[in-house]
Amino acid sequence: MTVPAPRVADLPENKDILPVAAPGQTWRVLLRTALRHRGEAAAALGFTVLSSAGVVTSPLLLGLLVDRAGAGTAALVRLLAALGVAVLCTAVFTALAQRAAERLGARIAADLREDTLTQALRMDAGVLEKAGAGDVASRVTDDVEQFVESVPLGAAVFTALVTVGVAFFGFLSLDWRLALAFTVVFPIHALSLRWYLAKSGPLYAAERRSSAERSRVLLGSLHGAGTVRAYRMHPLQTARVAQASAHSVDAALTSLRLFFRFSMGMNGAEAVGLSTLLTAGFFLVRADAVSVGDVTAAALLFHRLFSPLGTLLLSFDDVQRAGAALARVVGVAMIPIPAAKVARAPGAAVTLSCAGVGHAYDGRTSVVRAVDLRVPAGTSLAIVGASGAGKTTLAGILGGAFPATEGTVTLTDAEGDVAVSDLDPDRLRDWIGIVSQETHVFTGTLREDVTFAAPDRSDEAILQALTAVGAAGWVGTLPDGLDTRVGEGEHPLTAAQVQQLALARLLLRDPAVVVLDEATAEAGSSGARDLERAAAALVRGRTAVVVAHRLTQARDCDAIVVMDRGAIVESGTHADLLTREGRYAALWSAWSGAPEVAGG
Numbered sequence: 149m150t151v152p153a154p155r156v157a158d159l160p161e162n163k164d165i166l167p168v169a170a171p172g173q174t175w176r177v178l179l180r181t182a183l184r185h186r187g188e189a190a191a192a193l194g195f196t197v198l199s200s201a202g203v204v205t206s207p208l209l210l211g212l213l214v215d216r217a218g219a220g221t222a223a224l225v226r227l228l229a230a231l232g233v234a235v236l237c238t239a240v241f242t243a244l245a246q247r248a249a250e251r252l253g254a255r256i257a258a259d260l261r262e263d264t265l266t267q268a269l270r271m272d273a274g275v276l277e278k279a280g281a282g283d284v285a286s287r288v289t290d291d292v293e294q295f296v297e298s299v300p301l302g303a304a305v306f307t308a309l310v311t312v313g314v315a316f317f318g319f320l321s322l323d324w325r326l327a328l329a330f331t332v333v334f335p336i337h338a339l340s341l342r343w344y345l346a347k348s349g350p351l352y353a354a355e356r357r358s359s360a361e362r363s364r365v366l367l368g369s370l371h372g373a374g375t376v377r378a379y380r381m382h383p384l385q386t387a388r389v390a391q392a393s394a395h396s397v398d399a400a401l402t403s404l405r406l407f408f409r410f411s412m413g414m415n416g417a418e419a420v421g422l423s424t425l426l427t428a429g430f431f432l433v434r435a436d437a438v439s440v441g442d443v444t445a446a447a448l449l450f451h452r453l454f455s456p457l458g459t460l461l462l463s464f465d466d467v468q469r470a471g472a473a474l475a476r477v478v479g480v481a482m483i484p485i486p487a488a489k490v491a492r493a494p495g496a497a498v499t500l501s502c503a504g505v506g507h508a509y510d511g512r513t514s515v516v517r518a519v520d521l522r523v524p525a526g527t528s529l530a531i532v533g534a535s536g537a538g539k540t541t542l543a544g545i546l547g548g549a550f551p552a553t554e555g556t557v558t559l560t561d562a563e564g565d566v567a568v569s570d571l572d573p574d575r576l577r578d579w580i581g582i583v584s585q586e587t588h589v590f591t592g593t594l595r596e597d598v599t600f601a602a603p604d605r606s607d608e609a610i611l612q613a614l615t616a617v618g619a620a621g622w623v624g625t626l627p628d629g630l631d632t633r634v635g636e637g638e639h640p641l642t643a644a645q646v647q648q649l650a651l652a653r654l655l656l657r658d659p660a661v662v663v664l665d666e667a668t669a670e671a672g673s674s675g676a677r678d679l680e681r682a683a684a685a686l687v688r689g690r691t692a693v694v695v696a697h698r699l700t701q702a703r704d705c706d707a708i709v710v711m712d713r714g715a716i717v718e719s720g721t722h723a724d725l726l727t728r729e730g731r732y733a734a735l736w737s738a739w740s741g742a743p744e745v746a747g748g
């Protein structure tokens with residue numbers, strides 16, 4: 149059966165993914181990571197060399213045994229004893245080499261996974277969003293796993309390389325003509341390998357790409373399950389997942405077909421090699437140039453090499469897969485992290501301001517336009533406006549969740565001005581804390597969840613924070629108190645409780661500035677009042693920006709801005725705005741059910 153050679157162009161291409169490292173960069177990162185564990189690397193190397201030497205010694209001793217068959221019992225016993233020692237040492241060193249290499253590989257993989265995840269978390273939020281969390285997740289999980297799985301093989305490849313090298317000298321020690329016969333396999337292997345490598349590298353890269361795309365579509369479907377259900381988009385979404393999976397399977401099958409063709413060529417080369425060696429041996433023995441023992445040793449040596457040679461050639465396949473996976477992992481490290489210039493802690497009083505802030509998610513349509521704001525230290529500002537006016541976007545920009553496409557956000561304390569974009573990411577949350585619409589409960593104990601951003605707080609401080617946000621009541625009824633496990637599949641929490649935890653988390657972190665985006669929206673009307681009080685506890689005494697859908701929240705703030713189609717159309721205090729009888733007054737009137745008199 150002839151199998152058509154596959155073409156990379158036939159495979160799906162995903163253009164939105166993160167960069168992939170070049171081979172040179174990948175090797176440098178791998179080497180640098182390995183050098184962090186010098187002891188393990190030296191042990192792996194040393195044991196591998198010893199085990200390779202053992203593999204070559206046994207056939208040579210068996211050849212001697214054949215030649216000295218009539219040399220007397222003592223000589224034979226000595227040879228047999230040497231053979232036994234060689235076999236034993238080979239087994240021990242091979243096991244030690246394997247273990248040392250696996251340990252080294254596990255350490256390298258753990259370092260890579262950690263470095264990649266750290267990098268992914270520090271990267272520009274815009275880049276992360278564009279690339280898709282699925283692609284990053286697939287690199288930190290699938291690709292690192294692929295690399296980890298190939299670690300034992302990597303050790304085997306190294307052993308095989310050393311064994312083939314040492315074996316060649318073994319052949320030379322017998323007779324150079326036998327070594328020559330042995331070398332006929334190399335050109336055949338080299339040609340088929342060249343053919344294979346040219347085709348397989350791009351195919352494996354494409355295979356990894358389509359697997360990343362499948363993860364992206366799957367994760368997207370899971371995250372957007374609510375929307376999919378609400379709009380009855382199951383058939384469409386299922387078709388998207390099926391298509392991404394089909395592309396992934398196609399890519400895997402294409403690589404597999406190529407590999408089968410390559411394996412067939414390899415078996416042929418070994419048959420030719422052994423036949424040539426035996427034929428050359430026959431003539432050399434007939435001409436008395438070599439002994440029968442030499443040819444026996446050469447044939448056994450060649451036979452012993454089937455396995456390392458096969459490992460070398462067959463594993464090119466896996467080495468390439470691992471290489472493609474590693475290049476994707478290292479690619480994450482190549483994404484520039486926004487330069488962090490300021491790592492100082494904030495002063496006690498911080499003013500938040502912005503100038504000329506504009507934002508276009510797609511780079512074309514501005515959803516926030518030319519916003520200038522100043523929130524003096526210790527005061528609060530409410531943002532109100534109709535749905536889609538740009539409140540969440542502005543809050544995200546002010547809170548440093550992502551950079552604006554235009555303008556700057558500045559924090560000012562006694563020491564001077566700091567642009568939010570210039571702050572060290574590790575320091576940013578000391579300056580500004582944010583509660584967004586997407587609150588999340590991390591799987592673990594309630595204590596771990598609340599102290600996520602402030603790990604060293606005492607139970608007393610935690611309970612104080614929970615009391616301040618009005619959560620002490622329900623937390624007191626939990627089966628294991630602060631040790632109760634929450635998060636996915638654990639003790640269920642209501643939307644209002646999740647919001648309270650988010651507020652308590654921020655209270656414990658104690659930033660100078662807080663940005664609250666709809667902290668009360670999820671609670672429903674019954675819990676909303678409680679959450680308003682909880683949010684007020686957080687706002688008190690701090691510089692605060694509050695996205696207020698419930699206008700009672702806006703009324704309680706020192707200043708209010710009204711947004712419409714991305715721009716600020718009104719600003720002032722609650723009383724000012726009511727006297728103006730503009731948009732805010734209209735919103736308030738609709739909200740409170742009756743027109744309110746200024747100052748009332």
Ligand SMILES: Nc1ncnc2c1ncn2[C@@H]1O[C@H](COP(=O)(O)OP(=O)(O)OP(=O)(O)O)[C@@H](O)[C@H]1O
Nearest residue numbers: 509510515533534535536537538539540541542711
């Ligand atoms: N991640 C995003 N990508 C592209 N467009 C977005 C994104 N987030 C919001 N938008 C768009 O930007 C505009 C402003 O949205 P934003 O959520 O900031 O408004 P909002 O006033 O907070 O609305 P709501 O009160 O409904 O939350 C809307 O047209 C919205 O569709």
